[in-house]
Amino acid sequence: MVQTLLLFLLGLALLVKGGDLFVTSSVSLARLFRIPRMIIGGTLVSLATTLPELLVTATASLQGNPQLAIGNAVGSVIANIGIIVGTTALVSVVWVRRRDFVVSAWVMLGSAILLSVLILDGFVPRWGGIILLISGAMYLVTDLLRNYRLNSVRQIPGDIEADKTEQGTGSIRRNFLIFVLGAAMVVGGSRLLVNSSLQIAEYFNLSTLFVGLSLIAIGTSLPELTTAIVSMRKGVVDLSLGNVVGANILGLTWVSGIAATINPFPLAGLGDLLSLLAMLVFIILLLIMGFTQSRISRREGLLLLILYFSYIIGAYQLGLISS
Numbered sequence: 001m002v003q004t005l006l007l008f009l010l011g012l013a014l015l016v017k018g019g020d021l022f023v024t025s026s027v028s029l030a031r032l033f034r035i036p037r038m039i040i041g042g043t044l045v046s047l048a049t050t051l052p053e054l055l056v057t058a059t060a061s062l063q064g065n066p067q068l069a070i071g072n073a074v075g076s077v078i079a080n081i082g083i084i085v086g087t088t089a090l091v092s093v094v095w096v097r098r099r100d101f102v103v104s105a106w107v108m109l110g111s112a113i114l115l116s117v118l119i120l121d122g123f124v125p126r127w128g129g130i131i132l133l134i135s136g137a138m139y140l141v142t143d144l145l146r147n148y149r150l151n152s153v154r155q156i157p158g159d160i161e162a163d164k165t166e167q168g169t170g171s172i173r174r175n176f177l178i179f180v181l182g183a184a185m186v187v188g189g190s191r192l193l194v195n196s197s198l199q200i201a202e203y204f205n206l207s208t209l210f211v212g213l214s215l216i217a218i219g220t221s222l223p224e225l226t227t228a229i230v231s232m233r234k235g236v237v238d239l240s241l242g243n244v245v246g247a248n249i250l251g252l253t254w255v256s257g258i259a260a261t262i263n264p265f266p267l268a269g270l271g272d273l274l275s276l277l278a279m280l281v282f283i284i285l286l287l288i289m290g291f292t293q294s295r296i297s298r299r300e301g302l303l304l305l306i307l308y309f310s311y312i313i314g315a316y317q318l319g320l321i322s323s
Helices: 002-032 037-049 051-062 066-091 098-120 126-150 157-165 169-203 208-220 222-233 237-262 270-292 298-318
Strands: none
Touching: 002 051, 002 169, 002 208, 002 222, 051 066, 051 169, 051 208, 051 237, 066 098, 066 169, 066 208, 066 222, 066 237, 066 270, 066 298, 098 126, 098 237, 098 270, 126 237, 169 208, 208 222, 208 298, 270 298
16 A cells, blocks of 8 residues: 555656646746747646646546546536645735626636536536537637736737747757657556556545545646745735636636546536535635625635535535445
C-alpha cells in the first residue's frame, strides 16, 4: 500500500507540474503567434486548467471505470466551490463583478441541471455525452464573442513587452518542447493517478465513485487552487471566482461529456443521487452569495468549507458512497 500511495502522489505531482508547464508554454506560443490576449485568457487558460479533469476522466472511461470518471467530474465542481471559493473567501473577501458573473453563473446552473436530467433517466447514453460536449463548445464560442463585444480584456504593456522578448524560432522551439513535455507529464500522471486510486479504493473497501468525488476531485482541482492563490497575491481575488465558474462549466459539459461519449455510464444508486444533489446545492449557494451582496464574505467562505467536509464525511459514514 505504501508503494501505491507513493504512485498516487507521483501521479498527482506529474499532473500538477505538467499542467503548469502546459499552461505556461501554451500562453507563450499563443503570444509568439500573435493570438489575441482575449483568446488566451478567456479560452486557452480555462481549457488548460481543466486539462487534468479531462485526461483523468478519459483515462478512467477508457479503462472501463465510468463511476470514477463521473465522480471526478461532479466532485471537481463541488471541490471548486467548497474548497477553492471557500478558502479564497476565508482569506480575503471575494468581490463579484456582476456583469461577468451573471451570465456564467446561470450557464453553470443550466449545465448542472442538464447533466442531472440526463443521468436521472438511469443511463447517460453517448448522444447525451455529445449534447454536453456541444453545449460546452457553444459556451466557449458565445463567451468569446461576448468578451469581444464588451472589450473586457485588453492587452496590457507587459504583454507587449513579453511579445517583443519572446520573438524568434529558438523561443518557439523551446516552448514547443515544454508544451510536449507538459502534455506527456499530464497524460502519464493521469494514468498513475487513476490506477493507484483504484488500488486505494480496493484496499480500503471504498467505491470508485467516492474516490473520484474526494481524492481525485481535489487533486485535479489543484490548478484552480493555484490560480486562486496567485489571484490573492496579486489582489485580484475576483479572477479566481471567474476561473472556478469557467472550470465548472467545462467540467459539467466537456468532462462529463467525454465520460459518457467514451463509456456511457449508468446511475449507480444513492451515491450518484447524493453527489448530484450536493453539486446543485453548492452551485445554488454560490449563485445566492454572488447575487445578494456582490461579494462572498469570510463567513460565507467558512460555511462553504464546513459544508464540503461535512458532505464528504457524512457520505462516507452513512455508507451512501462507500461500498
